[in-house]
Amino acid sequence: MSIFWVVRQLAHIQESMATSKKVITKEEWEKKLKDVKIRKEDMNKLVMNFLVTEGYVDAAEKFRTESGTEPDIDLATIMDRMAVKKAVQCGNVEDAIEKVNDLNPEILDTNPQLFFHLQQQRMIELIRNGKIEEALEFAQEELAPRGEENQSFLEELERTVALLAFEDVSNCPVGELLDISQRLKTASEVNAAILTSQSHEKDPKLPSLLKMLIWAQNQLDEKAAYPRINDLTSAHLEDPAV
């Protein structure tokens, strides 16, 4: 044992006393980790929940066979949901609206904001394809009456119509509406609405648990120095920072 080591340990002790933080060594912590009981069955459910919610229907099917885990939603409905999502992502909004109504007409009836956003996306696609006349007609007949109902719809409508004012839409202030990310945003909104209508959580549990891990570690930092996991991907346990 070197002098250096002793001095360093003393410094640690001093520091921890000053902040009155409890210091948990790696050995102690590893024992606590070992005492945590996790069922494999629960892990499989967590993974299945992710596959199903994110819409990986083929992977979910295979995972059911390989692990014997039952999905918490009818796999057939995932296909329908993904078809809607894909239609929006590809810009076939009319098709998507039809598919949603086939699935469950209540989804759009009870969700005016979602319906407006789909209609808005439809207009964006018309403008993208240079169908200016059609876009104008659509705005007046379908979008304007809804804008009158709701202030935030009106603002969105005005932003969208503004696209018509520019010759070079890719370089205009509202050009982001034409971006692929706008399609993805609308697609994920419709995806969430379908999941909710199937009384399923709209987000998978896995990311929430990972966020909870970051949060729990930050919370514990205030009271104790203990081995953290800083890199989620490797799950590597650091030495306690004292």
Place this chain on the structure above:
Amino acid sequence: MVANQQELISNYFLEQAKLNASSITENGNENEDLPTELNTINSSGGFLVVSTDKLSVQYTSVNLHGHDVGVIQANYPAPVKQLSYYFEMTVMNAGTKGQIAIGFTNESFKMRRQPGWEANSYGYHGDDGLLYRGNGKGETFGPTFTTGDIVGGGINYTSQEIFFTKNGIVVGTVYKDVKSQLFPTIAVHSQNEEVSVNFGKEPFLFDAKAYDAQERMKQQNIIEKIPLPQNVSYEMVRSYLLHYGYEDTLNVFDMATSNSVPPIRISQQNGFAEQDNTYALSQRKTLRQLIRMGKIDAALGKLRDWYPQIILEDNSPICFLLHSQKFIELVRVGKLEDAVKYGRVELAKFFGLEEYKELVQECVALLAYEEPLKSPVGYLLGESQREVVADAVNAMILSTNPNLKDPLGCLHSQLESLLRQLTACCLEKRSLNGDQGEAFHLHRVLHSGKH
């Protein structure tokens, strides 16, 4: 293979098998005594009368000074192992001065003073609407209260706050600096003052359940705002599939993620772990399939061909798990005589060994039931038992990887390491908080209802 490591692996999976046997509810020893009535033994007896149901009090004398308060605690302290605690009182009669108080006091509270006047106590007083905590000087807090009002006191263990309500609405909160147990306490201090208390036997006017739900939502909203590294969930799922050899799922998943719009790029920076995980992937997949189908002989045959070192010793833990599964499969198809014969040859030798005894006994017990599936040991016939055996074989194969970086890495995937860390952090934080607040149960979180 190092004998030590083999032991480590098999002990881990014997534990996992036991986990299957234990019932799903993991409440632990969370049952605390709840306040149900007023404590008539430790009260300032001379000044008040407690009703026979021990749920209401009346001040019967004439108050002369500050040391003749009629104060009374609940029979038990507020339970701490939950998100919040709450109780209510109704002012039946404000008496001559309306010096009624509600609050929380600790065990050593001097039973002749108003709650809040003494150290380690909190009180919300009806005559001035002030909050007292630890001394005789009140702070501006809420409205006054009088005859007919329903007033409540609560503790939020997550935020470490005490809150009070009047007629079902929160009037204010105050930081709870007292960490020891606190008793629900009420006090009366002028002639004819009368108060009845409700520890939850009757419905509360305040919606305590909605309060809890709101508190949970608040916390959830904070957590949801935390950013995650991009695609980390995908990486976790992928490494999980790799680790356990769910190869078919993995292939389909990889194809789907690379074809999605926009494609999901899963970083391969974690090269070492990836190497560890792809090791013997298709062999691990095949063995898992065989075990999951109940074809234990075929699995043993493959192991003999591919990894003879794993099953070299017939009385090793991994052989025990495989033999016990073979026994279970025989029982499943009703070949009881064969099961008996097989058991005598392959399982009997494990009887004397402490770590196996339980599982051997439970396997053999299957024979005793006409309908083994419905018996107390019916869990052995479940999918999860096969899964545990398959996981154990998978881990044994991973441990033969000459390039293995982390000897414990073969036990479980990174995802499980993260969830262990999460659970340990939550438990530790709670224990440093005097065990106050809701316990974290991963199982419960995973099975929490649909929103």
